[in-house]
Every structure is written in C-alpha cells, then in structure tokens.
Amino acid sequence: KAGVTQTPRYLIKTRGQQVTLSCSPISGHRSVSWYQQTPGQGLQFLFEYFSETQRNKGNFPGRFSGRQFSNSRSEMNVSTLELGDSALYLCASSFDGGYEETQYFGPGTRLLVL
C-alpha cells in the first residue's frame, strides 16, 4: 500500500505570495492532519480534516487554511507569505481518527520564503 504523499517536495516563494500544498493520504484513510515544523517552534498542529470537514484547528492565523476533497486528498493554503512561514509542512493520515489508531506521516513539503 502506498504511503502518504505530499507535493511538491520543495517550494521557494517570495513574501506576499500565496502557496498551496497537497497531501494524498494512504488509500482508505479519511483523516488528514497538518503540522508545521520549524527549528524555533518545533512541530505545531495546524488543522485536521475528516470527511471534508475541519474537525480541529491549531493556533495559527487565518492566513493558513485548508480543505479536504471527497477522495480524502487535502490541500493547505498559506496566503500573504511571511519569512516566518519558512518551514517543513507535514501531513499525516489515519483511517478515521480513532484513538487506537496510528497516524502515518508524509515526507513533507519544505517551503522557503524569501
């Protein structure tokens, strides 16, 4: 079974631009979570989607948004990019978010904002 895939793997943007990152979960998984990883703040939860609905949201500004499609693929969007948005963005999937489940992580998208 294929793992979690994220595209693109690397991105370079300039301040003020917007960016869209994509995550394809493991086949059959319906829950997708997003995390931001930076050297200074570590791993921080962005949001979680299940069946096209946002179930949980972390403490990030409204510039960060996401959505999930009917095939469970998810996208996250960051508008008006700032230098501090440079990070590794990870997504993780699980079947339905049950507490007995394991979350499987993708390889991440590394975003550099210049």
Place this chain on the structure above:
Amino acid sequence: AQTVTQSQPEMSVQEAETVTLSCTYDTSESDYYLFWYKQPPSRQMILVIRQEAYKQQNATENRFSVNFQKAAKSFSLKISDSQLGDAAMYFCAYRLPNFGNEKLTFGTGTRLTIIP
C-alpha cells in the same frame, strides 16, 4: 494546555550500547496516549512506540521500550543494542484519547547520534 518537554537536545551512544531518551509532560487529564516518533535525516517520521496511560505495563517493541511513570509524568525511551540506523531525531508526543481529535502535541526533539 498540555505540554511535552524533552530536555536533551542531543544524545550520542556507541553502536550496540543502550541509550535512554527522556520526556516529561504536563496534563490534567487522567487518560491519554504517549508516543515516540523517529524522524531520520530527510526521511519520513515514523512511529516507534506508543503507550496508553491506563495501562500500567510498559510498552515494548523489539529493541525499543519505554519507562512510563504516570505519577511523575515521565515517559522515557530506551533503545537497546543501538544500530547505525537508529540515528535520527526522536520526538515524544501526547494525544488525548478523544475520537476525532487527532492533535499530537510534540516535544522539541532529541537528536540521537550513533558512534560506530
């Protein structure tokens, strides 16, 4: 709010030796899940081991075991017979056992180096 603390930014161990990584957490909840994740350089994060707070028995997965001290809110990871492939960042994480709440709260990580 729950917090997870890893006080050892870096650790090193000789190949074939044993190393213990520390993790403490703060929560007012009585039921929760704890995890150790491994993130090798430029590779995907993978789950190493998990512990349910209601279980008194410490979890074990092959060479990896935990020492879970609920009263002390401590959750350390022991790696026995260290191998070169164990070199990675190790993250301790916490999660509430609520269906539909996937949020993991991570510690800042410990970089483990294996010395040949």
